[in-house]
Amino acid sequence: MRKDRFFKMVLWVSGILFTLIILSILIYLFKGSYLSIKTFGLKFLVNKIWDPVNEQFGLLPFVVGTLLTSIISLLLALPFSLSLAILLGVFYKKGFLNKFLSYATELLAGIPSVIYGFWGLFFLVPIMRKIEIKLGILPYGVGILTASLILSIMIIPYISLISKEVINMVPQDLIEAGYSLGATNWEVIKKVIIPYSRSGIFAGVLLGFGRAFGETMAVTMVIGNSNFLPKNIFSPSNTMASVIANEFTEAVKDIHLSSLIQIGLWLFLLSIFINFIGEIVINKMKVKGEK
Amino acid sequence: MKMNKRLFKDFLFKKIVILFSIITLIPLFLILFIIVKNGVSAINIDFFTKLPKPPGEKGGGILNAIVGSIFLVIIASILAIPFGVTVGIFLSEVKNKFTETLKVLVDVLQGVPSIVIGIVAYIWIVKPLKSFSALSGGVALGLMMLPIIIKSTQEALYLIPFSLREASFALGTNYTKTILKVILPAGLSGIASGILLGIMRIIGETAPLLFTAFGNSFLNLNPAKPVDALPLVIFNYAMSPYPEWHKIAWGAAFILILLIFILNIIVRKVIKRWKVQF
Numbered sequence: 001m002r003k004d005r006f007f008k009m010v011l012w013v014s015g016i017l018f019t020l021i022i023l024s025i026l027i028y029l030f031k032g033s034y035l036s037i038k039t040f041g042l043k044f045l046v047n048k049i050w051d052p053v054n055e056q057f058g059l060l061p062f063v064v065g066t067l068l069t070s071i072i073s074l075l076l077a078l079p080f081s082l083s084l085a086i087l088l089g090v091f092y093k094k095g096f097l098n099k100f101l102s103y104a105t106e107l108l109a110g111i112p113s114v115i116y117g118f119w120g121l122f123f124l125v126p127i128m129r130k131i132e133i134k135l136g137i138l139p140y141g142v143g144i145l146t147a148s149l150i151l152s153i154m155i156i157p158y159i160s161l162i163s164k165e166v167i168n169m170v171p172q173d174l175i176e177a178g179y180s181l182g183a184t185n186w187e188v189i190k191k192v193i194i195p196y197s198r199s200g201i202f203a204g205v206l207l208g209f210g211r212a213f214g215e216t217m218a219v220t221m222v223i224g225n226s227n228f229l230p231k232n233i234f235s236p237s238n239t240m241a242s243v244i245a246n247e248f249t250e251a252v253k254d255i256h257l258s259s260l261i262q263i264g265l266w267l268f269l270l271s272i273f274i275n276f277i278g279e280i281v282i283n284k285m286k287v288k289g290e291k
Numbered sequence: 292m293k294m295n296k297r298l299f300k301d302f303l304f305k306k307i308v309i310l311f312s313i314i315t316l317i318p319l320f321l322i323l324f325i326i327v328k329n330g331v332s333a334i335n336i337d338f339f340t341k342l343p344k345p346p347g348e349k350g351g352g353i354l355n356a357i358v359g360s361i362f363l364v365i366i367a368s369i370l371a372i373p374f375g376v377t378v379g380i381f382l383s384e385v386k387n388k389f390t391e392t393l394k395v396l397v398d399v400l401q402g403v404p405s406i407v408i409g410i411v412a413y414i415w416i417v418k419p420l421k422s423f424s425a426l427s428g429g430v431a432l433g434l435m436m437l438p439i440i441i442k443s444t445q446e447a448l449y450l451i452p453f454s455l456r457e458a459s460f461a462l463g464t465n466y467t468k469t470i471l472k473v474i475l476p477a478g479l480s481g482i483a484s485g486i487l488l489g490i491m492r493i494i495g496e497t498a499p500l501l502f503t504a505f506g507n508s509f510l511n512l513n514p515a516k517p518v519d520a521l522p523l524v525i526f527n528y529a530m531s532p533y534p535e536w537h538k539i540a541w542g543a544a545f546i547l548i549l550l551i552f553i554l555n556i557i558v559r560k561v562i563k564r565w566k567v568q569f
Contacts, residue, residue, distance in 0.1 A: 007467040011381040015393050018378050018441075021434075022396045028414045029407070083311030091305065101312060108319045110551050112495025114522045115544050118529045119322045122537075153318045160315075184301035214404025216498035217526060241406045241498070248410070248502045264410040268403055275402035279395070 026268070033262030035254060044262065050227040052247070057259040059266070061229045065237035068144050068230065069219065070212040073151035074205060080152075081159035081208070082201070088160070089167030090189060109157035117221030120150040125222060137234050142224035145233045150218045155208040162207060162282075166200030167193055203281035210274040214267060216241040240267055323548070330545025333538045343508050346533040353543055355510050359425070359518035360494060363504060366429025366514065367493055371436040372486055378437075379444025379482075380470065401438035408434050409499035417503060423517040428504025435496060436489035443485020447478035480566040484558045491554045495547055497522035521547045 036044065040057060047058020084105065092098045129141035170193050178188040194201075224236020225246050238246070240263050251257040337352045344351030382390050382397075412431035417423055451474055459469040475482075497520075500506075505517040506527060521543050528540035 001465070004466040007470070011377060011384060014374060014377040015381045015385075015390065017374070018437075019393060019396060022400060025403075025411050028411060032410070032414050080311050080315045083308045084315055087308050087312045091308065101316070104316050104319055107552075107555070108316075110491060110555060111319075111322065112497070112522055112547060112551070114495065114497040114525050114529075115322065115326070115548065118525055118540060118544055119325060121529060123321065123325060156315055184297055186301040186304040187297070189304075210402055214402075214406070216404065216406040217522075221526070221530065241404055244406050244410065245498060245501055248413075249505075261410055261414070264407045268407050271402045271404055271407075272399050275398055276395075279398060 029261060029265040029268055033258055033265050036258035036262045039255060040259075044259070048229050050243070052251070052253070052256050055253065055255055057255070059240070059263065061227055062238055062240045062243050062263065064229060065144065065223070066213050066239040066241075068233065068237070069147045069151055069223070069239055070209055072145070072148035072233065073155060073212050074209055076148060076152035077156045077159060077208065078205065081156045081163060081204075084156070084160035085163035085167055085201075086189060086193075089164045090185065090193065105157045105160060108153070109161070113154065113215060113217040114221075116150050116154055117218035120146065120218060120222040124149060132234060137232075140224055140234070140236050142222050143234045143236050144223065144230055147219045147223040147237075147239075148233075150222055151212045151215060154215065154218060155212050158211055159204045159208040162204030163197070163201045166197040166204065166282075169200065170196045199281050199284065203278045206274055206278040206281070210271055210278065213239070214241055214271055216245050220245045326541065326544050326548055329538070329541035330548075333542030334545065338539075338542055342510065343539070346531070346536060349535065351539070353519075353521070353524055353539060355508060356519040356521050356524040356543065357546075358510060358512070359504070359507070360520045360522075362425055362512060362518055363428050363432055363500075363520055364490055364494060366425060367432035367436055368486070368490070370429060370433035371440055371489065375437050375440030375489075376444050376482060379441045380448065380475070382441065382445040383448035384470070397438045397441050400434065401442075404498075405435060405496055406498040406501075409501060409503055412499060412503045420515065422515065423503060423505035424515050425504055425511065425518040426514040428500050428518065428520070429514070431499035431503050432493040432496060435499065436493050439489040439492060440482075440485050443488065444478070444482050447481025447485070448474060450481070451477050477567045480562050483565070484562040487554050487558050487562070491551055491558075494550060494554075495522050497526050501526075521550075 036057065040047070044057065045059050045063075047056070048060040049056045049058050050061055051057075084101065088098055088101060092101075124146055125141040128143070128146050129139045132139040132141065174192055174196065175188055178192045183191065219239050220242040223238060223242055225238055225242065226236040227238055227243070230237040244260050244263055247256070248260055251260055337350055339352055339357065340354055341350065341352035342355055343353060378393075378397075382394060408431050412427045412434070416427035416430055420427075455473060455477060456469055459473045464473070500520055500523050504520055504523065506519045506523045507517045508519065511518050524543045525540045525547065528536040528543070531537070
């Protein structure tokens with residue numbers, strides 16, 4: 001019996017230790033960014049100048065870069081992810097095509113982001129450069145649009161896998177009721193499946209967004225690393241994550257390092273917020289599906 | 292006439308869905324094709340057994356990065372596997388408000404961008420020790436692995452029928468032994484695939500290593516000194532201006548993809564065979 005008590009204690013200690021780890025992540029990020037928070041206050045969030053030499057630090061260019069890349073990549077990824085989810089969840093629920101596409105999607109999700117970036121740098125950037133020459137813009141090749149393209153390829157597997165699961169949760173009798181009324185596949189999808197799984201798909205999109213804004217390597221390699229406010233979607237820029245990757249090891253001044261850590265703190269808080277909403281929506285969906 | 296329009300719409304929709312799905316796969320094949328094409332030619336025996344040469348000189352390998360990656364994965368596994376499995380058991384055994392919160396925290400850790408994990412490992416270990424180190428890289432990777440192991444352990448144990456536990460208790464086995472000798476082995480397949488999935492995720496992680504493991508062009512097995520890793524080599528060499536280095540990066544990318552592919556197959560084929568049927 002004493003052994004059992006010891007075992008249970010070990011379990012509890014591990015749980016408490018895990019909680020402490022998460023808490024200390026938050027505390028240490030806050031502590032690390034304290035100097036920058038104290039110096040700049042809320043102005044840090046709206047200042048559009050990031051100039052390590054003159055010790056001017058503002059988050060705005062990176063917020064804009066992050067939002068633009070994430071939103072464009074989501075818009076690009078959405079039709080493809082939904083198609084894949086509908087194909088796997090409605091048209092081909094079993095069989096070779098389902099297995100093949102599921103496996104390929106899984107593989108796509110498993111490729112490390114540095115390899116996406118590498119491929120983007122040597123394959124996508126030259127193509128973008130040619131397109132930009134044709135359009136008559138400065139042919140950087142790298143930039144927001146290139147990064148968004150890579151990001152959209154990276155988040156398609158996540159959105160489509162979650163959407164597929166949600167579509168599978170739609171009660172079969174509802175779908176069959178639709179068919180028995182003579183509705184076509186398209187009508188059943190549009191009138192039954194999509195309305196029923198709307199909130200779940202939204203959660204999938206949200207989690208895809210969560211991945212897109214925190215993604216570092218692939219973006220760092222193709223976005224061009226410019227610390228100015230982007231003029232259009234072709235211009236080089238930086239996201240919150242990529243500026244950390246670029247400057248962290250080179251930051252000599254305390255205030256520079258502290259400002260970079262503060263960006264990390266915001267990324268951390270934002271990721272918690274997004275995951276939180278996503279989980280709430282998915283859990284609601286689960287309850288509805290079980291009824 | 293109206294009927295035909297409806298059917299046509301349906302037909303068109305299905306074709307569009309199929310078309311879009313196929314387009315989705317094009318990048319996958321492009322990536323695999325280019326990596327295999329450029330990667331295979333870069334690989335020879337020297338590639339696995341030699342250290343890198345300075346730019347301009349031909350030859351050289353990435354032994355330092357291969358050893359470094361294995362070293363980092365070992366450190367991360369030692370830190371994350373026992374701890375993660377224990378937390379997983381805790382979550383599946385105890386149900387109260389605290390464990391509900393804990394589950395949310397596990398999700399939180401899983402959603403944290405990897406670059407932020409790198410910052411945390413930097414603050415925790417690199418700053419106090421005043422040096423980039425294999426240990427800090429291992430801690431960062433361990434943190435990334437932890438939620439995957441916890442979740443898979445918890446889910447694997449959740450699936451084990453209660454009757455198994457009752458049978459064990461009926462034989463007079465105490466609680467500790469029931470969990471460690473009956474429940475845990477029954478869930479081994481799920482836990483093992485969770486561990487492999489965790490390794491699959493961290494072996495390609497670059498962002499948390501940039502300012503922890505940092506990179507090192509020499510062989511190193513001292514946890515307090517910086518080490519190199521396959522993804523770091525890909526990043527550093529790909530961003531360099533030297534074509535010979537690009538070639539090495541392609542080779543490293545090929546090996547990395549191959550490793551992930553093999554792990555994936557092990558998860559799918561071998562581990563499933565261990566699965567206890569109820």
